[in-house]
Each structure stands twice: as C-alpha cells, then as structure tokens.
Amino acid sequence: MSVDYDVIVIGAGPAGYVAAIRAAQLGLKTACIEKWLDKNNKPVFGGTCLNVGCIPSKALLDSSHKYLEAKHAFDAHGIGTGEITLDVPKMIQRKQKVVDQMAGGIGGLFQANKVSPISGVGKLLKDKKVEVRSNDGKTQTLSAEHVIIAAGSVPIEIPPTPTDGNVIVDSTGALEFQAVPKRLGVIGAGVIGLELGSVWSRLGSEVVVLEATESFLPMVDQQIAKEAKKILTKQNLDIRLGAMVTGSKLKKGKSPSVAVQYKDKNGDQEIIFDKLIVCVGRKPYTEALLSDDCGVEKDERGFIKVDNHCLTNIPGVYAVGDVVRGPMLAHKGSEEGVMVAEIIAGQKAALNYDLIPSVIYTHPEIASIGKTEEQLKADGVEYKVGTFPFLAVGRAVAANDSDGMVKMLADAKTDRVLGCHIIGPSAADLVQTVTVAMEFSTSAEDIGMTVFSHPALSEAVHEAALAVNGHAIHMPNRKRK
Numbered sequence: 001m002s003v004d005y006d007v008i009v010i011g012a013g014p015a016g017y018v019a020a021i022r023a024a025q026l027g028l029k030t031a032c033i034e035k036w037l038d039k040n041n042k043p044v045f046g047g048t049c050l051n052v053g054c055i056p057s058k059a060l061l062d063s064s065h066k067y068l069e070a071k072h073a074f075d076a077h078g079i080g081t082g083e084i085t086l087d088v089p090k091m092i093q094r095k096q097k098v099v100d101q102m103a104g105g106i107g108g109l110f111q112a113n114k115v116s117p118i119s120g121v122g123k124l125l126k127d128k129k130v131e132v133r134s135n136d137g138k139t140q141t142l143s144a145e146h147v148i149i150a151a152g153s154v155p156i157e158i159p160p161t162p163t164d165g166n167v168i169v170d171s172t173g174a175l176e177f178q179a180v181p182k183r184l185g186v187i188g189a190g191v192i193g194l195e196l197g198s199v200w201s202r203l204g205s206e207v208v209v210l211e212a213t214e215s216f217l218p219m220v221d222q223q224i225a226k227e228a229k230k231i232l233t234k235q236n237l238d239i240r241l242g243a244m245v246t247g248s249k250l251k252k253g254k255s256p257s258v259a260v261q262y263k264d265k266n267g268d269q270e271i272i273f274d275k276l277i278v279c280v281g282r283k284p285y286t287e288a289l290l291s292d293d294c295g296v297e298k299d300e301r302g303f304i305k306v307d308n309h310c311l312t313n314i315p316g317v318y319a320v321g322d323v324v325r326g327p328m329l330a331h332k333g334s335e336e337g338v339m340v341a342e343i344i345a346g347q348k349a350a351l352n353y354d355l356i357p358s359v360i361y362t363h364p365e366i367a368s369i370g371k372t373e374e375q376l377k378a379d380g381v382e383y384k385v386g387t388f389p390f391l392a393v394g395r396a397v398a399a400n401d402s403d404g405m406v407k408m409l410a411d412a413k414t415d416r417v418l419g420c421h422i423i424g425p426s427a428a429d430l431v432q433t434v435t436v437a438m439e440f441s442t443s444a445e446d447i448g449m450t451v452f453s454h455p456a457l458s459e460a461v462h463e464a465a466l467a468v469n470g471h472a473i474h475m476p477n478r479k480r481k
Helices: 014-025 047-052 054-072 088-113 191-202 222-234 330-344 373-379 394-398 427-439 444-449 459-468
Strands: 005-010 030-034 116-119 121-124 129-133 139-149 153-155 183-187 206-211 237-241 244-251 257-264 267-273 275-278 282-284 317-319 358-360 365-370 383-389 405-411 417-424
Touching (some): 005 014, 014 088, 139 330, 183 191, 183 267, 191 206, 222 237, 358 427, 405 444, 427 444
Parallel strands (some): 183 206
Antiparallel strands (some): 244 257, 257 267, 383 405
8 A cells, every 4th residue: 555655743843843854854755744823824833832832931031031130130230221111012022033933943944854744633543544634624634654643732721710811811821911910820830830920920910829739849859849939939929839729700891800719728718810820731632633443542641652662552653742651841752753753764762761851941940850859768769969059159149140059869879870950040051961961870979070160050060969979169068977
C-alpha cells in the first residue's frame, strides 16, 4: 500500500515542530498538521507555548520587571527617571510582536527543511491514516509509515469558577488584559499562577493567590520553596494556602467584578476581584484526537500511554510532549520529538528523564535539576548538602539583585551530584551548567575544582559545590558530624 508521507506529525508546538524538522533533516518525507489560527484566521505554528504560553508570558514578565525597576530600583543606582508612565496596550502589542516574529521563524524553518505544513485539525484513524479537517470544513485523509502525536494540552477548568472570557479568564485571557486590574485573583499557586500573578502585581494590581493545598510549590525542594514564598510575599503577592474555592458570582455592568467563595481553616470566606485568573493546571488535548478504532490506548487521566521511547501500543504510532506522561515542559517535549524522529530514521536515541530541568520565571527565578532533599530522604539515600547565598556574590550585589541561594545535593559516599536547586538571578541559566555536569556524572568536588570567572553569578554554583564538602571560601562552612 502506498503512503503519502514517511512521517505525519499532529501538532506544531515545541514537541511537534521539532519532531517534524528533525525527521525532515534525516531524509524522511514529513508533514506537520496544525490547527492554530491567528486573529486574522491565518495558520500559525508554535502551539500553546509560542502563542499563548511560554513566549508571551515571558515577554510580559520582562516588560513588567523593567517597569518595576524603573519605578523603584533605578534610584539606588543614581539614576533619576522622573514620572514613570504605563501603557498596557502598548505592552500587549509588544508581546504580540514577539509572538509573531517567533511564529514566522518556524514557518521559515519548515520551508528550509522541506517540511510540508498542513492547516487543519488532525485526527488519527485506523492503520496510521490521519484525517485532516480544514477551516472551511473540508476533509482529506492522509497516510504515513509513522505518525507522531504532539497535540499538546489545554487549561483545566473547575466548576466553581467557569470562565467567561472577560472577568473570569484562563491563562490565555490573562495575557490580553488592556488595563491593570485594581484587584486580581489567581486560583492556583503553581508555575502559571505565580508568573501571571507576578506580572500584574508588578504593574500595580493587588494580587491574591488562592491555593487549595496547604503546601507551597510541593514539587520544589522545600528549603527553596520556603525562600520563594518569603520573597514573593515581600513582593506583595498575597498567597493564601489551604483556600479551597467553592463558588463564584459575576457582577455585570460598567464595573464588572466577581465574588469568589472559598473555605480555609477559619471557615467560609468571600472575596471580590475585578478580574480572576483560573490556572489550576493543564490536561492533555486528546479529545476528538483519536478515532474509536485507531487502537491507541489512553490512561484514566487522558494521557496517551507510551514506553520510554514514546512508542504507543500501536507499531509506528508515537506520542510526545504534553499528551504523554511526565512534566508538561516545552523542552521535555522537544527532546522527545528529536528522539522519536531519530528512532524512526533507524538511529539509536534515548532521553534521560532524570535530568530535565524545570524553571519558574518569577523574579528571582526558581530552577531545579535532579532530586530534591525530600525525595532523597524518602528514598533512603544518604546525602550531603551545600548552600550558598547570592548575598555573598559580588556580581549579584553589584547588580542590586542578591535575593536567593544555590543548593546542591551530593551522594554522601560517592560525592556524585544528585540535585541542584536555585532561587536567584538568572537561575534558569545557572541550573543548566549543573545539568550538563550531571549528565556526565560529575561530583561536587569536580565542580569545586573547576575555575569559574569572577565576578559572575555562577560563582554561587561553585561555592555551593565547595560547601558540599565543607570547603566554601566566601562563607563559614557548616560543622559536620
């Protein structure tokens, strides 16, 4: 039976477009299906990450941080700015220009690598056939030797606070506010909630974050999480833990608002917001993606079941990114896409799932790689700890940006680095240096013996590694038993 393509990829987000490009680079005839349209109904690539996720949120985080610095921090450097003004619509326009530039770049990469872009909604059928429904309602059926499902994820909605696209919004709507809400509510103190809450708090909103659980950032090393809560609270984020939202009531009119009901340790509570962002997590986009007879299995949460190489139970059908197990991180999906493309092309490829860094882009940033101290304790692993504050790093102090610390964990017997957790300036970049080192099974002593440039933020990593074995230079070492 003849096929139309060697590889068909469903979805052009970070997992899908990367898989398509790598497959084409390896000589495979490749098509990539994407349903996303811009405001002018023109096809765009990049999925959630580029269009309404990672990229636009970071553009607003950067803009809002610059505004906050100009308003409150420049004076410490001897810089007078006069009256600071804020143009929110212009800030949103800049964000959109960044998105448009990046989306256009993917289109150029498809063309350069001879990937065939197909606009429409893809659906996997039996025998590796893919139905594509275009925006005008027409359908076509394509076939391939291999199919890679990379359909991504969507925000989770909760019954007590149904979104209306105006007052109650999801993370997408929170990127489009045209004015600063006087009082903003955020449901969920996870990555998205803290980042979006930070944006609008910096711009002047009174932000209240309602988190149902009693723990703050449970997936983060708890020493770092405790430090993060202290710093974010100091930045005027009102973080309320153990606050279970039970209902909401919209008030319409010239000044719309929403009354949110929740329960905490003191009983029933109510609070009124001008805007409310619901960001309690995301779920895999697998509804209407698979035909009933395609045979691909899903788990009870809707994730597509795959093995360690992202192969489903159907030979020749793979799934990558947010539709499969593991953290919903763009870089995790991208590397899965590369791995699958190389396997299809006959190469040996694998992904080290133990070394996928994660970052929360508040300021200071929070970044992690490897095991937390809590995980090591639970696993019964004997370990050593080294910490070092940015307050003792000359480059951080000179930049007036010295909140936070680096924490490094190493095996008590072998000295092999087991984890590194950072809250501080440029944490996302600093943790990557440790990620590379851990990929080569480095020891804390190895990092301690490496020469780091001075003055640099990375000296905090160097000193934390030295502190693991009681050899830190620029702070007193903890006495060890």
